[in-house]
Amino acid sequence: MAQISMVEAINLAQAWELQNDPDMVVLGEDVGVNGGVFRATSGLQQRFGAQRVFDTPLAEGLIAGVSVALAAQGLKPVAEIQFMGFIYPALDQIASHMARLRNRTRGRITCPLVLRMPHGGGIHAPEHHSESLETLLCHHPGLRVLCPSSPQRAYGMLLGAIRSPDPVMFLEPVRLYRLARQEVQDDGQALPIDRCFRLRNGDDVTLLSWGAMTVEAMKAAERLAKENIQCDVLDVASLAPIDFDSILDSVVKTGRLVIAHEAVRTCGVGAEIAATVAEHALYDLRAPVRRVTGYDTIMPLYRLENEYLPGVERIVDAVRATLVDG
Amino acid sequence: MKGGTIVADFSVPYLQLLDADGRLTGPLPSLADNPQEWLAMYRMMVRTRLFDTKAVNLQRTGKLGTYPPCLGQEAVHVGVGAALLPQDVVFPVYREIGTKFWRGVTLRDVLLYWGGDERGTHYVNTPQDFPFCVPIASQMPHAAGAALAFKLRGEARCALGYIGDGGTSQGAFYEAINFAGARGLPLVTVVVNNQYAISAPVRVQTACETLAQKGIAAGMRCLQIDGNDLLAVRVAVGEAAERARRGDGPTLIEALTYRLSDHTTSDDASRYRDAEEVTAARAREPMVRMRRFLEERKLWSDAQEAAWRAECSAEIEAAVQEYLTTPRQPVDSMFDHVYAELPRSLEWQREEARRFSGRR
Numbered sequence: 001m002a003q004i005s006m007v008e009a010i011n012l013a014q015a016w017e018l019q020n021d022p023d024m025v026v027l028g029e030d031v032g033v034n035g036g037v038f039r040a041t042s043g044l045q046q047r048f049g050a051q052r053v054f055d056t057p058l059a060e061g062l063i064a065g066v067s068v069a070l071a072a073q074g075l076k077p078v079a080e081i082q083f084m085g086f087i088y089p090a091l092d093q094i095a096s097h098m099a100r101l102r103n104r105t106r107g108r109i110t111c112p113l114v115l116r117m118p119h120g121g122g123i124h125a126p127e128h129h130s131e132s133l134e135t136l137l138c139h140h141p142g143l144r145v146l147c148p149s150s151p152q153r154a155y156g157m158l159l160g161a162i163r164s165p166d167p168v169m170f171l172e173p174v175r176l177y178r179l180a181r182q183e184v185q186d187d188g189q190a191l192p193i194d195r196c197f198r199l200r201n202g203d204d205v206t207l208l209s210w211g212a213m214t215v216e217a218m219k220a221a222e223r224l225a226k227e228n229i230q231c232d233v234l235d236v237a238s239l240a241p242i243d244f245d246s247i248l249d250s251v252v253k254t255g256r257l258v259i260a261h262e263a264v265r266t267c268g269v270g271a272e273i274a275a276t277v278a279e280h281a282l283y284d285l286r287a288p289v290r291r292v293t294g295y296d297t298i299m300p301l302y303r304l305e306n307e308y309l310p311g312v313e314r315i316v317d318a319v320r321a322t323l324v325d326g
Numbered sequence: 327m328k329g330g331t332i333v334a335d336f337s338v339p340y341l342q343l344l345d346a347d348g349r350l351t352g353p354l355p356s357l358a359d360n361p362q363e364w365l366a367m368y369r370m371m372v373r374t375r376l377f378d379t380k381a382v383n384l385q386r387t388g389k390l391g392t393y394p395p396c397l398g399q400e401a402v403h404v405g406v407g408a409a410l411l412p413q414d415v416v417f418p419v420y421r422e423i424g425t426k427f428w429r430g431v432t433l434r435d436v437l438l439y440w441g442g443d444e445r446g447t448h449y450v451n452t453p454q455d456f457p458f459c460v461p462i463a464s465q466m467p468h469a470a471g472a473a474l475a476f477k478l479r480g481e482a483r484c485a486l487g488y489i490g491d492g493g494t495s496q497g498a499f500y501e502a503i504n505f506a507g508a509r510g511l512p513l514v515t516v517v518v519n520n521q522y523a524i525s526a527p528v529r530v531q532t533a534c535e536t537l538a539q540k541g542i543a544a545g546m547r548c549l550q551i552d553g554n555d556l557l558a559v560r561v562a563v564g565e566a567a568e569r570a571r572r573g574d575g576p577t578l579i580e581a582l583t584y585r586l587s588d589h590t591t592s593d594d595a596s597r598y599r600d601a602e603e604v605t606a607a608r609a610r611e612p613m614v615r616m617r618r619f620l621e622e623r624k625l626w627s628d629a630q631e632a633a634w635r636a637e638c639s640a641e642i643e644a645a646v647q648e649y650l651t652t653p654r655q656p657v658d659s660m661f662d663h664v665y666a667e668l669p670r671s672l673e674w675q676r677e678e679a680r681r682f683s684g685r686r
Contacts, residue, residue: 025478051478057508062501065467066474069485072454073475092498096461097468103663105457106448110666141664141672165666194669241669276671 003181009151010040010116010172013158014078016188018048021076024162026053028063028080028116037082038118038177060086064093064115068101071113071167078162081117084171085128090115091136098167099142111167114158119147120212120262121309122175124302130174131299132211132263137169138240138272145240146193147171149214151182156191157237163190171239173212194238196246202230205256205319208247208273210236213260213310220260220315231319239269247273248281255286256322260315265293290318338538341562342552346610348618357564358557361625367408367556368616368626371400373638374424375613377433378587380642381440385591389650393440396421398554398586401612402518404428405559409567410486412452417469417487419518420458425488429455433645434652441649444659463489463496466515470502473511473576484512484570486563492523494540495531503578507545512570514563515541515578518553520585521607525598541578553581554612586611657683 004012017024026041026048032055035042045053056063060081067077081087087094094115101111121130137145144166148154154172161168199214200221209217214235221231232250236242251257257277259270274289292310300308342351343358378397384390396403399421407428410416416425423436430451439446439458447457454472459465469487476483493499494517506513517537521528534540541548547569551558559581566577584607588595595604620626661668661676668676 057501057505059497059501059505061498062467062470062505065464065498065502066471066505069468069471070475072456072468073472075475075478089497092461092464093467096464102666104444104447105663106444106659107663108448108453109456144665241665241671244671 002183004151004184005178005181006148006151006154006172007038007040007177009155009184010158011042011044012184012186013155013162014041014044015047016186017159017162018044018052020188021162023074024052024076024078025070026078026080027056027067029056029058029082031055031080036080038174040116040172041080060090061093064090064098067113067115068093068097068111071111072101072109076112076162078114078116081115083129084117084119084133085131087117087133087136094137094143094169095140099140103142110165112165114161114168114170116170116172118174118177119171120173120175121299121305122212124305125174127301130302130305132261132294134171134239134263134269135267138269142167143240144168144193144238145171146238147173147211148237149173149176149211149235150180151184153191153197153235153237155184155186156189157193159188160190160193164193168193171211175212176215179215194241194243196243197235197237198233199235200231200233202232202254204230204254205232205258205322206247206250206254207231207233207258207260207315207319208236209233209260210239211262213262216310216312216315217260219312220319223312223316224319229319229323236269236273242269242273242276244276244280248277251277251281252284255284257285257289258292258315258318258322259289260292260310260318262294262309264296265291266296268293287322290322292318336539336542338536338542339549340551341549341558342555343557343561344555344615344619346554346615348615348622354557355561358561361623363408363560364616364620365625367404367560368620369634370404370407370424370428371556371613371616372631372634374400374404374427376635376638377423377427377436377642380646381437382587382591384437384646390437391440391442392590392592394421394590395587396423398607398611399518399520399583400424401556401616402516402553402559402581402583405556406486406516406563409560409563411483411567413481413483414567415472415483415485416452416455417465417472417485418456418458419462419465419488419490419493420460422488426455431455433642434648437645437649438652443652443655445655463493463498465489466493466499466502469515470506470511470513473506473513473570474509476512477509482571484514484567486514486516486567488516488518490523491517491519491521491528491537492526492531494537500540500544503541503544503546503576506576510573510575512573513576514566514570515576516563517578517580518583519580520583522585522589522595522599524589524593536580538578538580544578546576546578548578548580550580550582553583554610554615556612556616583612584610
């Protein structure tokens with residue numbers, strides 16, 4: 001079986017579903033002949049035709065709004081927003097319509113679609129190309145917000161997203177697009193889109209992260225394992241709704257929680273998780289919850305991006321702090 | 327510019343068939359030459375106005391929430407309704423009840439919506455039409471998207487997107503018409519120019535001589551019509567819809583009318599416009615001229631008018647009673663349609679809502 005990258009896995013998942021679901025269409029800026037700036041849709045127009053894989057005008061709000069109606073009309077749009085930093089013009093459509101259409105029509109009109117977008121930093125990109133803006137999306141009930149962290153999970157979760165009856169925001173960590181290769185079974189099997197994935201089993205500390213930050217989390221866990229500190233590493237994967245059952249089970253087991261994410265700290269998804277853990281499992285905690293996050297600053301231009309993005313050292317330090325506290 | 331070359335030249339046609347006194351300005355195109363339809367449209371305008379008046383009264387007596395009246399704009403709304411086929415799809419703003427009623431949305435539905443109940447958007451007879459759209463212009467990309475779906479599937483249908491004069495200042499409006507032009511989509515855009523975006527007159531929005539000409543930049547056919555002339559609306563929208571359905575691309579129609587009412591029941595239009603202006607506009611309103619037109623042709627009489635009004639009033643009264651006696655939705659309904667299936671974390675919140683339902 002071929003070893004493929006995450007971006008290739010995303011391409012494969014779309015190809016599988018285009019082949020098997022005649023209602024699916026792919027749209028966005030440069031997704032056609034060019035195959036997407038990251039090549040996530042490479043070859044799809046050639047294979048499935050310009051009726052089903054097509055370029056739109058350069059207008060993110062339009063892409064989102066057109067997708068709402070395509071979905072309402074029974075097609076299955078899988079639209080690409082070229083970078084998450086450009087999501088702002090689409091937010092009106094996402095918040096005012098995608099998230100609400102099912103509810104405001106009592107289920108008469110629904111909005112099953114996927115909005116794919118590169119997420120996060122770490123590739124020395126220009127300004128506005130490195131943002132982690134999941135909080136903007138998680139604040140809107142009705143949306144599912146997913147962020148995969150490996151080629152296999154990207155493949156399976158994207159298929160799950162495309163088949164979901166709900167609108168799904170699919171955040172693709174740019175740093176992972178080509179970082180690691182993995183054997184991916186191109187069998188059309190979807191993964192659950194409402195579950196955490198356990199990346200490593202441990203009893204001492206629960207370590208939560210998602211997207212590219214899972215790489216740092218796993219490295220930190222490996223380093224700590226050498227000191228016989230065993231981290232229970234979970235990839236949260238579904239940022240909205242969150243699989244709190246899995247998270248709480250882990251926290252009850254370990255009594256300690258560290259959350260690592262790239263996005264700014266204030267109102268980050270980590271804050272929501274910490275608050276919910278406090279509500280449901282405070283007395284199971286043996287130490288204060290620690291967050292390792294992007295700072296509440298503007299994402300710097302790339303010379304400083306590695307100062308901004310949480311690294312292994314910060315995560316290891318936070319884990320150790322929970323052990324000292326306890 | 328001396329020696330310069332004209333690379334493109336544009337014009338905006340204007341259409342009026344029935345003047346303010348109810349006289350035809352020229353021969354009637356066959357699309358509008360249908361006495362049975364004249365009567366049906368006129369009746370619907372009367373029904374719409376009586377409902378509108380009742381809705382305002384309900385709000386004033388605390389029985390309805392904020393409501394945006396359509397007084398004076400009935401011809402656009404009803405003419406659009408008559409020009410469309412059931413398989414077409416309408417993307418309204420929030421004032422176009424005449425179109426909704428024509429297409430089978432019930433009086434009770436509209437009362438429920440403005441009375442604070444989502445079930446008012448559960449249109450049984452027009453299952454693909456979108457509900458009212460409050461965020462200005464955000465419905466236009468939907469209209470373009472539905473038009474794209476029709477084109478991709480090779481269906482002879484059109485999407486009709488409504489927008490107001492203020493809405494033409496929004497990016498979503500330009501993005502949608504630009505896309506429809508670029509793709510040759512079966513989209514009919516009706517700009518209802520009622521002269522005011524709440525308090526802001528059209529001159530605050532734009533230096534354009536017409537709003538119709540905004541369609542030129544989108545590469546589409548465009549025209550301006552007398553939006554208080556029911557027959558002009560019927561013809562212009564009917565032609566545009568037929569073109570769209572047969573694959574001849576989008577049209578933008580600016581319908582000139584006047585909002586005789588306040589913006590909503592929460593607004594006081596006397597703060598920003600003169601009584602004389604409103605009086606002058608009232609003389610151009612759409613219903614009197616249509617009634618004269620019908621009466622001169624012996625198609626309508628005072629007796630018929632009285633009988634129809636009585637019939638409508640009875641229907642409206644019944645709908646109001648039905649609305650007022652509709653029990654509110656159970657608290658669970660807040661959770662029922664957020665996702666296709668309730669996520670676990672929302673189960674916890676639903677338990678809380680149930681526990682405190684009815685207790686504050």
